[in-house]
Amino acid sequence: MTENKVYNIDAIMQMLPHRYPFLLLDRLTVEEPGEKGIGLKNLTMNELFFQGHFPNNPIMPGVLQIEAIAQTAGCVVLSGTEDWQTKKRSVLFMSVDNVKFRKPVRPGDQMLMFVEKTKMHRNIFVFHGVAKVDDQVVSEADLTAMIIDE
Secondary structure, three states: OOOOEEEOHHHHHHHOOOOOOOOOOOEEEEEEOOOEEEEEEEOOOOOHHHHHOOOOOOOOOHHHHHHHHHHHHHHHHHHOOOOOOOOOEEEEEEEEEEEEEOOOOOOOOEEEEEEEEEEEEOOEEEEEEEEEEOOEEEEEEEEEEEEEEO
16 A cells, blocks of 8 residues: 655646636645545635625635536546656546535635546546535536646
8 A cells, every 4th residue: 555645736736737716726635646636625715706606605616616626636647647747738628427516615614625537548537526525525526538748
């Protein structure tokens, strides 16, 4: 059994092209490179989306929860490549299926995104992702994406 690899925000920013306010991943723990991992997003009232969604009842938009799961899956896939630090690649969404939203995500929450690869064919992969706050499922989805060289 190998030890989990933890990636900080600097490493995540090397993997993903996203930047504030669209980078929705603060830390990544890879349990199996290319296969399985856990992303973390700390949510504060300072998030831009809380200002308008909704002013008197701030809730993280569901589409951004799915994006956070997707960013986690993209980093997990890239962590399984030996040259992720030197070769530029992009992970592109192809489809999102079986989406479910269970509970609202609010300022002050810490959202954990659990992702696991379920299929892969060449450069196309499918991940099942589940987002949780306080050990309760808030959203989940199956994501299909492709990895391409830039």
